[in-house]
Structure formats: C-alpha cells, structure tokens
Amino acid sequence: MIDVHSWPTPNGHKVHIMLEECGQRLGRDWQVHAVNIGAGDQFKPDFLAISPNNKIPAIVDPNGPGGQPISLFESGAILVYLASKFGRFLPKGDRERFQVLEWLMFQMGGVGPMLGQAHHFRLYAPEKIDYAVNRYTNEAKRLYGVMDRQLKGQPWIAGKQYTIADIAIFPWLRSWQNQGIAWADYPRLKDWFDRIAARPAVQRGVAVLADARKPLTDDKSRDILFGKTQYEKR
Structure with missing residues (x-):
C-alpha cells in the first residue's frame, strides 16, 4: 500500500487524483497521512526525512523500483513516477511524452x-500591496490565456489524450475566483475544467481530507506558513 503524506491543497490533490485515476482506491491501495501545514506538521522530523523541503505531498511506496521501497517528494516528480509505475497518462512515444512533460x-x-x-497577496498578506496584487492577478490572467489558446482545436492541454499535464493543472484552477479570474474570458479552458471536474476519479481525489482543511484565519497558522517559523534553520 502506498503511503501518501498530504493535505487538501492543489499539490496534494494532484497525487490524490492521479492515484484514483490509475485505478488505485483510497483505503485499499493507498492510504493518506494528514500533514496539517497550518499546525506545523510539515516540520516534524519524520516528515522531513521524506520531504526535506518541508512541502506536501510526499509518498512512500514499499514496492518501488526493483521491489525496493522508495520515497518521493515534489508533486510533479510523483506524477511522473506514478505514470511510470502504472503505465497511465504519460505517452510512451518520445514526441508525445515530451509534449506532456513540457x-x-x-x-x-x-x-x-x-x-x-496571487492567492497570497489577494487573500493572506497582512497588508494590501496594490503592486503585488495587480502583478500576480495579471499574471494569473495571462497564464489562463495561454492555456485557453492551447486548447484551440484539441481536447486536452498536451493534445488528444488526458495526461498528467491535465491532472497537474486542474487543482490550481479550482480557486479561480480567488485569482481574480472571470471564466467568461476563457471559454475553452472552462469547458476543459468542467470535463475534468465531472470525472469520478477527480471527484474522489479532491474529496480526500477536504473536511480537515479550515480557513486560514489565525495568526499562529499564518506565522507557520508565511512567517518566521517557515524560515527557521533546521
């Protein structure tokens, strides 16, 4: 059983979705260990041993390459690993595979x-800095535009197939309102988003730990995530 150390954030959801899309079921094939990043769980020694950058998610697969255990951090690396392990969502041909990887x-x-x-300066920063809000909101809109144009004439981000590129991007767009986005400006991307959101495996994936996450309102959690606790020498 694969151990997934995670929290219900976009990066955590990538791995939850990927496992479910690969036919792995929570509680049967993989189990989740909550890493409450607002409480500082990411700084505990046991977690740092598998995720030295103190970021979620991280996984431990007891049946890794050669039948030996492997631990991995960084959500993109985990997606590539799971695609290789299960033979799903990453094409085998060089051209198509590199298009997905880009x-x-x-x-x-x-x-x-x-x-x-954009989230940080629009929602969490202790003071409103117009320059930062405008810079990152405008960059969010630019990136949405890039993706909207990419979907012209093709159903998925990297071409004709649903891949880890789609799985990686989707969770980040679930908070579109907080990013200052109006879906009407990106109709192709909105159609793509809705088609992914309707997938049963995606719905199961984003439900993982969803009840555990609370709004970030207290000063202690803000300090842990954005203040001196984050930058202490370890």
Whole structure:
C-alpha cells in the first residue's frame, strides 16, 4: 500500500487524483497521512526525512523500483513516477511524452508559483500591496490565456489524450475566483475544467481530507506558513 503524506491543497490533490485515476482506491491501495501545514506538521522530523523541503505531498511506496521501497517528494516528480509505475497518462512515444512533460513543467514553474502568489497577496498578506496584487492577478490572467489558446482545436492541454499535464493543472484552477479570474474570458479552458471536474476519479481525489482543511484565519497558522517559523534553520 502506498503511503501518501498530504493535505487538501492543489499539490496534494494532484497525487490524490492521479492515484484514483490509475485505478488505485483510497483505503485499499493507498492510504493518506494528514500533514496539517497550518499546525506545523510539515516540520516534524519524520516528515522531513521524506520531504526535506518541508512541502506536501510526499509518498512512500514499499514496492518501488526493483521491489525496493522508495520515497518521493515534489508533486510533479510523483506524477511522473506514478505514470511510470502504472503505465497511465504519460505517452510512451518520445514526441508525445515530451509534449506532456513540457506542460507539466509549465504547471510546476508557472501556474503553481504564480497562482500561489496571487492567492497570497489577494487573500493572506497582512497588508494590501496594490503592486503585488495587480502583478500576480495579471499574471494569473495571462497564464489562463495561454492555456485557453492551447486548447484551440484539441481536447486536452498536451493534445488528444488526458495526461498528467491535465491532472497537474486542474487543482490550481479550482480557486479561480480567488485569482481574480472571470471564466467568461476563457471559454475553452472552462469547458476543459468542467470535463475534468465531472470525472469520478477527480471527484474522489479532491474529496480526500477536504473536511480537515479550515480557513486560514489565525495568526499562529499564518506565522507557520508565511512567517518566521517557515524560515527557521533546521
């Protein structure tokens, strides 16, 4: 059984969705261990041993390559690993595979960090900084536009097949309102989003730990995530 150390955030949901899409069922084939990032669980030694960057998700697969256990952190790397392990959602042909990987990197290097900053400065920053709000809201809109154009004439982000590129991007767009987005401006992307949201495995994936997450309102949680606790030497 694969152990998934996670929390109901976009990066956590990527792995939950991927496992369910690969035919793995929570409680039968994989189990989730809640890492409450608002309470500081990500700094515990046992978690740092498998995720040295103190970020969720991380997995431990007792039946890794060669039948030996393996632990992995970074959600993109985990998606590639699971695609390889189960032979799903990553094409075998070089051209198609690299097209998927470039859009996976687009999510890891662009969509995640930029939309994360939009969330932070629009919702969580202790003071409103108009420059930052405008910069990251505009970047969110630009990225949505890139994806909307990419879907012209094809059903999925990397082409004709549903892949880990779609799985990686989808959870980040679930908070579109918090990013200052109007779906009417991105009709192709909205259709793509709705088709993914309707998939049973996706619905199961985003439900994992959903009841455990609470709104980030107290100063202690804010300090753990954004303040001095995050930057302590370990």
